[in-house]
Amino acid sequence: MISLEHISKSFDAPGRAPAEHALRDVSLTIPDGDVFGIIGISGAGKSTLVRCVNLLERPTSGRIVVDGQDVTDLQGAALRSYRRRVAMIFQGFGLLAQKTALQNVCFPFLAANGRVTEADRRHALELLDRVGLADKAGAYPSQLSGGQAQRVAIARALALDPEYILCDEATSALDPASTASVLDTLRQVNQETDVTMLVITHSMDVVKSICKDVAVLVRGKLVETGSVDEVFSNPQDPTTRALLGRGDWHE
């Protein structure tokens, strides 16, 4: 379970205008096994929020508690071992362009153990098979379509059997067909492994397609949280209504 407690993040520096994508007092709880969506328009702070969870970004104030452990100030080896429990999938895939799909999937082993064993390599091949890309093991990212590249990134995210997967706009750079294939893969992963997912998106379709719960982020503040059914059938906030296409923007 991930609990975010009163998370704020400001990028303010002397002489700079207050930045977008800041966070203001965000609190939410993501139960184990959930697929939790965070939706908002660009600049709302969604990416900042998800990057705070694996501490690629440090919150200015507030606490991040994972399975009862306060991880907010982790450093060094403790931070690295925490990050291995929380895998991340990026909008731009984040694959290493000079490594093959298989080598990319093996990278987390290298990061964790300093080497890649034969067993690791077999496991990586299984993972590639699981995302339907066994035949692409030797391909470089430039030889893959966007959807294939993102599925390689999903296989990589699964390498260390993470408890949590963070998806930062995982399908935003993809065409509809690739989006569907990536969402299918994510849904299947959640069903098979019980991994908890935090899904950042600006697309209601993504939320509808794979999320159980959803939170709506507007200018760094959480305006609505609940199950997808609840929020979609009875949206309270004007922004939620606008995102659903029922009502006008009030910004």
Added chain:
Amino acid sequence: MSSLQSLLDQYSGLLAQGFLASLAMLFFSTAIAYLIGTFLGVVLYVTVPGGLRPHRALNAVLGWIVNMTRSIPFIILLVAVMPMTKALVGTVVGVRGTIPPLVLSAAPFVARMIEQSLAEVPRDSIEAAESFGATVPRVVFSALLPEALPSIVRGVAVTLISVLGYTAIVGAVGAGGLGDIAIRYGYYRYEDGVMILTIVLLVVLVQAIQSSCDLVAKRIDHR
């Protein structure tokens, strides 16, 4: 044609010797400069504010040292460091005597080339490596440098060709090499033929360096 023949008869030994001396200066000094410069470039990249391990003071001091060394005209640097050169390699002349000043001049240049190549690696890929709990050295050696390698190899061509220019300057202080021959025979003695031959050799060398680095970069680049 016969004048070319007689020119070659007279000077081919000298030119061959000069060519080899130039090559020795070029490759030894560039190799050492890359050992030092790669280290400096990585440190500059890693310690930049917002980098993998930000360290504002170290970054500023190192950047300042690099800029300062690069500001000093090479011919001045060459003379100014002669005591150090003497202490390091025991002589200030010959190929050996040119290595320390060439390295001193090329290493900061290499540092900036490396820093620039590393900066071209997409931020996403490096953050991904970090997000899997890789240590900073692991990110540097297993992700950053391999990703930047094609660009680094292209930088090697730029560096080699610029160091080749410097090896001509060190000819002025008795280092030998093609530059020395061009100055002594071509310039002081008005031997136009020798001048042209040295220039032809240098042109061929520059072309060879550029083409082979381009070829290697292309072969290893999977983007």
